[in-house]
Amino acid sequence: MPPYTIVYFPSRGRCEVMRMLLADQGQSWKEEVVTSDDWKQGTLKASCLFGQLPKFQDGDLTLYQSNAILRHLGRSFGLYGKDPQEAALVDVVNDGLEDLIRHISQQFLRNTEEDKAQYLKELPGHLKPFETLLAQNKGGQSFIVGDQISFADYRLLDLLLNHELLFPGYLSDFPLLAAYVARLKARPKLKAFLDSPEHMNRPISAYRKT
Numbered sequence: 001m002p003p004y005t006i007v008y009f010p011s012r013g014r015c016e017v018m019r020m021l022l023a024d025q026g027q028s029w030k031e032e033v034v035t036s037d038d039w040k041q042g043t044l045k046a047s048c049l050f051g052q053l054p055k056f057q058d059g060d061l062t063l064y065q066s067n068a069i070l071r072h073l074g075r076s077f078g079l080y081g082k083d084p085q086e087a088a089l090v091d092v093v094n095d096g097l098e099d100l101i102r103h104i105s106q107q108f109l110r111n112t113e114e115d116k117a118q119y120l121k122e123l124p125g126h127l128k129p130f131e132t133l134l135a136q137n138k139g140g141q142s143f144i145v146g147d148q149i150s151f152a153d154y155r156l157l158d159l160l161l162n163h164e165l166l167f168p169g170y171l172s173d174f175p176l177l178a179a180y181v182a183r184l185k186a187r188p189k190l191k192a193f194l195d196s197p198e199h200m201n202r203p204i205s206a207y208r209k210t
Ligand code: GTS
Pocket: 013, 014, 045, 051, 052, 053, 054, 064, 065, 066, 067, 206
């Protein structure tokens, strides 16, 4: 039995990054998929510390809060920079991604054509900090921080891949980010996961079909 269990709604949402990280690190995990009917019933919600999912089990340890889960996995698998300075930079990237993802979630909830057009117009401004960070690290030929993969790389990759589904070709003005996506996607275990029906058939958000 794998020690890890992800309890979440039937979407990529806040959990695909955990799945990508675990798959790339050669781990297996169990899924407990919660349908909206199950959730509305209320018992599980009442049992969750903050009344929300994801819930994550690592053996006897039960965790809530997706960023705490990611940081736990980062520490467990050596995916949190090679020293405190790099760990702090990994946090900077992750917090910047959190802000951006919150902003995106608002757009997804409304999702009119007008919102989409406005979002696309603003997207280059949102991506710029990440392209800048990449450029500052070995001219963009490495990871987002240092010379080893961190949990922030999986999170950034997840965000960029989701955007590719929504806005194909959107990275054409961001050559370093485009090359970074291609490089990470080619990691064998990650590629196997990203090509699997398990990933391909899971919608980005519970609120969307794609
Ligand atoms: N800060 C929390 C985290 O990062 O884990 C937020 C969790 C959260 O907002 N969960 C939503 C939820 O449980 C689902 S989703 O935003 O991840 O899609 N919603 C149901 C509810 O009853 O609040």
